[in-house]
Amino acid sequence: MIPKEDNTYQQYHRRVFAHHEAGHATIAYRLGRKFDHIEVIPSLTPWLIQFGGSMGHIDYIGLMYDETKRGIEALDEVLSKQLQAIIYTYAGPVAEARLEIDPNKASIMEYLDCIEKCLDMGKGAENSDYEQIEKILQGIENVKLDRVKPESFRFFDRMYDPERMMMRAISMVEKDWDAITRLAKVLIDRGRLSYDEACVVIENEDR
Numbered sequence: 735m736i737p738k739e740d741n742t743y744q745q746y747h748r749r750v751f752a753h754h755e756a757g758h759a760t761i762a763y764r765l766g767r768k769f770d771h772i773e774v775i776p777s778l779t780p781w782l783i784q785f786g787g788s789m790g791h792i793d794y795i796g797l798m799y800d801e802t803k804r805g806i807e808a809l810d811e812v813l814s815k816q817l818q819a820i821i822y823t824y825a826g827p828v829a830e831a832r833l834e835i836d837p838n839k840a841s842i843m844e845y846l847d848c849i850e851k852c853l854d855m856g857k858g859a860e861n862s863d864y865e866q867i868e869k870i871l872q873g874i875e876n877v878k879l880d881r882v883k884p885e886s887f888r889f890f891d892r893m894y895d896p897e898r899m900m901m902r903a904i905s906m907v908e909k910d911w912d913a914i915t916r917l918a919k920v921l922i923d924r925g926r927l928s929y930d931e932a933c934v935v936i937e938n939e940d941r
């Protein structure tokens with residue numbers, strides 16, 4: 735068990751979770767997904783450790799779909815938003831790993847391993863990134879079986895390949911790494927940021 739007075743330990747975890755949430759928030763913002771707020775709590779309690787709980791949180795606002803779209807257009811919109819959801823869900827664990835490993839100095843395999851490790855930590859926990867992605871992929875698979883002709887399966891699987899989404903998340907996190915670290919820093923200071931406050935930090939390069 736971790737002693738509560740161990741400040742270094744708490745600070746370390748707060749920093750890790752702040753980057754994780756800043757990763758989700760920055761990439762969600764870039765892809766047009768709104769959230770109500772992001773936050774990191776001050777310390778890890780023994781209860782949280784025991785139940786694999788998180789020190790950070792992002793509260794997304796429900797996905798909105800254009801009701802006027804029909805048929806293939808509507809399907810296309812649903813699927814592209816689901817794909818984006820996979821990307822910004824991956825962006826949390828990717829940002830967490832990016833804090834540990836600089837892909838310019840380490841091998842891509844080391845980096846990918848570290849991302850997998852960060853993602854696996856939530857395995858089995860309700861609403862963890864791992865579970866979210868599994869849920870979205872299952873939804874996409876159902877759409878495929880329901881609406882796609884078997885001869886188009888290959889094309890569909892190539893389009894909706896989770897590995898591709900992971901690579902996309904990695905390149906987006908890399909490109910926006912300055913904004914993510916800036917946002918994480920402000921989040922550590924303030925504990926909680928609304929969507930509008932987070933957007934200002936992401937956009938303001940001089941902070």
Ligand SMILES: [Zn+2]
Pocket residue numbers: 754758826827863
């Ligand atoms: Zn997360």
